[in-house]
Amino acid sequence: RAIYPDKVVDTLCPFCGVGCQTRVYVKDDEIVQVDGRNGPANENRLCVKGRFGFDYVRHPQRLTKPLIRRDDAPKDGAMMLNPANPWEVFREASWEEALDHAALGLSKTINSRGGSALAGFGSAKGSNEEAYLFQKLVRQGFGTNNVDHCTRLCHASSVAALMEGVGSGAVSAPFNAADEADCMIVIGARPAQNHPVAATYFKQAAKRGATLIVMDPRGQNLMRHAKYGLQFKPGTDVAMLNAMIHTIIEENLYDEQYIQANVEGFEALKEKVKDFSPEAMAAVCGIEADTLRSVAREYATSPRSIIFWGMGVSQHVHGTDNARCLIALALITGQVGRPGTGLHPLRGQNNVQGASDAGLIPMVFPDYKSVEDADIRAKYEDAWGRTLDPARGLTVVEIMDAIHEGKISAMYIMGENPAMSDPDQIHAREALAKLDHLVVQDIFLTETAWHADVVLPASAHAEKTGTFTNTNRQVQLGRPALDLPGEARQDWELIVEIARRIGLDWNYADVGEVYTEMASMMPSLDHISWERLLREECVTYPATSDDGPGTEILFARGFPTKSGKGKIVPADLLPPDEVPDDTYPLVLTTGRLLEHWHTGAMTRRSAMLSAIEPEAIAVMNPHEIRKQDLRAGEPVTVTTRRGSITALLREDREVADGMVFVPFCFVEAPANRLTNPQLDPFGKIPEFKFCAVRVDQL
Ligand code: SF4
Numbered sequence: 001r002a003i004y005p006d007k008v009v010d011t012l013c014p015f016c017g018v019g020c021q022t023r024v025y026v027k028d029d030e031i032v033q034v035d036g037r038n039g040p041a042n043e044n045r046l047c048v049k050g051r052f053g054f055d056y057v058r059h060p061q062r063l064t065k066p067l068i069r070r071d072d073a074p075k076d077g078a079m080m081l082n083p084a085n086p087w088e089v090f091r092e093a094s095w096e097e098a099l100d101h102a103a104l105g106l107s108k109t110i111n112s113r114g115g116s117a118l119a120g121f122g123s124a125k126g127s128n129e130e131a132y133l134f135q136k137l138v139r140q141g142f143g144t145n146n147v148d149h150c151t152r153l154c155h156a157s158s159v160a161a162l163m164e165g166v167g168s169g170a171v172s173a174p175f176n177a178a179d180e181a182d183c184m185i186v187i188g189a190r191p192a193q194n195h196p197v198a199a200t201y202f203k204q205a206a207k208r209g210a211t212l213i214v215m216d217p218r219g220q221n222l223m224r225h226a227k228y229g230l231q232f233k234p235g236t237d238v239a240m241l242n243a244m245i246h247t248i249i250e251e252n253l254y255d256e257q258y259i260q261a262n263v264e265g266f267e268a269l270k271e272k273v274k275d276f277s278p279e280a281m282a283a284v285c286g287i288e289a290d291t292l293r294s295v296a297r298e299y300a301t302s303p304r305s306i307i308f309w310g311m312g313v314s315q316h317v318h319g320t321d322n323a324r325c326l327i328a329l330a331l332i333t334g335q336v337g338r339p340g341t342g343l344h345p346l347r348g349q350n351n352v353q354g355a356s357d358a359g360l361i362p363m364v365f366p367d368y369k370s371v372e373d374a375d376i377r378a379k380y381e382d383a384w385g386r387t388l389d390p391a392r393g394l395t396v397v398e399i400m401d402a403i404h405e406g407k408i409s410a411m412y413i414m415g416e417n418p419a420m421s422d423p424d425q426i427h428a429r430e431a432l433a434k435l436d437h438l439v440v441q442d443i444f445l446t447e448t449a450w451h452a453d454v455v456l457p458a459s460a461h462a463e464k465t466g467t468f469t470n471t472n473r474q475v476q477l478g479r480p481a482l483d484l485p486g487e488a489r490q491d492w493e494l495i496v497e498i499a500r501r502i503g504l505d506w507n508y509a510d511v512g513e514v515y516t517e518m519a520s521m522m523p524s525l526d527h528i529s530w531e532r533l534l535r536e537e538c539v540t541y542p543a544t545s546d547d548g549p550g551t552e553i554l555f556a557r558g559f560p561t562k563s564g565k566g567k568i569v570p571a572d573l574l575p576p577d578e579v580p581d582d583t584y585p586l587v588l589t590t591g592r593l594l595e596h597w598h599t600g601a602m603t604r605r606s607a608m609l610s611a612i613e614p615e616a617i618a619v620m621n622p623h624e625i626r627k628q629d630l631r632a633g634e635p636v637t638v639t640t641r642r643g644s645i646t647a648l649l650r651e652d653r654e655v656a657d658g659m660v661f662v663p664f665c666f667v668e669a670p671a672n673r674l675t676n677p678q679l680d681p682f683g684k685i686p687e688f689k690f691c692a693v694r695v696d697q698l
Helices: 050-052 095-113 128-142 156-166 175-180 196-207 221-225 237-250 256-262 266-273 278-285 289-301 319-333 352-357 375-385 396-404 427-432 493-502 511-521 530-536 607-612 622-627
Strands: 007-012 021-027 030-036 067-071 090-092 120-121 183-187 211-213 229-230 305-309 340-343 412-416 439-444 456-459 466-469 474-478 538-540 586-591 618-619 635-640 643-651 659-665 678-680 691-697
Touching: 007 474, 021 211, 050 196, 067 278, 067 319, 095 120, 095 128, 095 439, 095 456, 095 466, 095 618, 120 128, 120 396, 128 156, 128 352, 128 375, 128 412, 128 427, 128 493, 128 607, 156 319, 156 340, 156 375, 175 340, 175 493, 183 289, 196 211, 196 221, 211 289, 229 289, 237 266, 237 289, 256 319, 266 586, 278 289, 278 678, 289 305, 305 319, 319 352, 340 352, 352 427, 352 466, 375 493, 375 511, 396 427, 396 678, 427 643, 439 493, 456 622, 474 530, 511 530, 618 622, 622 643
Parallel strands: 120 412, 183 211, 183 305, 211 229, 305 340, 412 439, 439 456, 586 659, 618 643
Antiparallel strands: 007 021, 021 030, 067 090, 067 456, 466 474, 474 538, 586 691, 618 659, 635 643, 635 691
């Protein structure tokens, strides 16, 4: 039966950092079809999530009225076991009552304990304008820099290494630069699952003859297109990458002229990697010395080489060191600053780049300007009319620890779900339950919202106007396709309502006004006005004129560092925080599935995606399953020092012997009950990709 839509809206996909442009067909205020548009990142392509994962927006569990916790309801989330009946825990409230109650609890804490007793988590799924307002509220209104979001669980270590090495945390080239590359390294990333449209560019480049090198402890289907598929031992990235650097130096494959002009730290690197010969590192990383030498030669000698990486690199206690090695590879070979070359950490959520740019980070104001810099702070103090906190705030995991220590007692969480996404989930949920006052703003009663005192029903991606910045640094305009359900309200309006109630004189007529204020504080958005975005829909930053194209390739003429040079920081080989032993003999790694996005709040409420991947799974190699005397297709318990889950055991040859993979989207078997909260010292990112684990047949 043909469906004739009432309207057709051009907007964006709400899921990953690729930022596909979509055309949404609406009938009777419901989305009936989504097609790809000819956006610069997707050229009409969409993946299964973008095409079919839209019906969560009208799921019957959407929050449509403000909720206030009943006085006698426990805060520990135990009642969550009965999600069909939240009314034992919450009662419906009017907007006035809910907003007053939300703001009163925050104000009481500000007045009684000071700003440092509060914290806020914003969201990488929200727009740039929401991110900007949220961090402004925390800094100007609460008086603290305790504001963070899921970048801390994603690429914080990559950003730390990039800021230190090349002076910018964003990608140096878009992923579409694969079109012009002769050699591509994809390391610690599974783009066919997590950035599927980007993966199509990598496959096409390989098909036309570019050398594809895929490095991943798990096998993956991109390896079918690769000249080299390196299934290295988990946690040994530095050994493998330093062996490549050793080869490049030993065989004089580095670009001396480029190093002289553009790089500092080369001599220290030379000294550091002396002991990292491929022959010595082969046993450490599990890749033969000849292969390590071959891939090093391919990368260094190809005219144009580019590196893409993901959370397999970043989510380690040595994640920053892993990224430092990638930066060193690019700097010593001059494989950066030209078309077809570069450094590209594939960003996860649809707006994790933009939310980070807009200042949802505890160390920096918008555009990564340090909160500890008095001159920068003075600029914001002038603009915002108050003295600002001169100290860095706490990060996501540190905030949970600070709650346990009694240092933080009130939080505002917008669109994040730390009860599912934080490591050592029992510890994180106990922290949320300990708060005196928790305000959660979301579209569903998430696992985090069950701990809240006030729940504010907010807007889904398909219901809002706003800008979103994808992994390519493309600032794109999202448009509303649907009306808000029930009494749900726009996220940006709710932040403003809270701000006014805690005493701030905030007045914004619309999202465009918020964008204009934000852009006035962010040189990276120079020449990208709201009017231009309405007109052009997508502009890459930095742009150099009001109508010219943005700059796709960065670092063509040096680096935005103090010296103008790229800085090499040599990395040592450090062990993971927790290694297998007799009690926990296997290695646990966690991640995403093609069909389910992050904590599953959206995709598990999408009928088609949920039908494809309906059940919680733990995945092992059939050989390891036999060795451990387990049975595939039956339930197992997966146990670490922090907790245990029950999931169906699935066999998959992609998972190496000695490993277990658990996706983190299933609330009934939450992977993060198991994960290790130990942090990388620089990026403060937890070790999601490695801990010791045991699997038992149920
Ligand atoms: Fe959406 Fe990412 Fe898929 Fe594109 S690749 S359709 S942005 S999930």
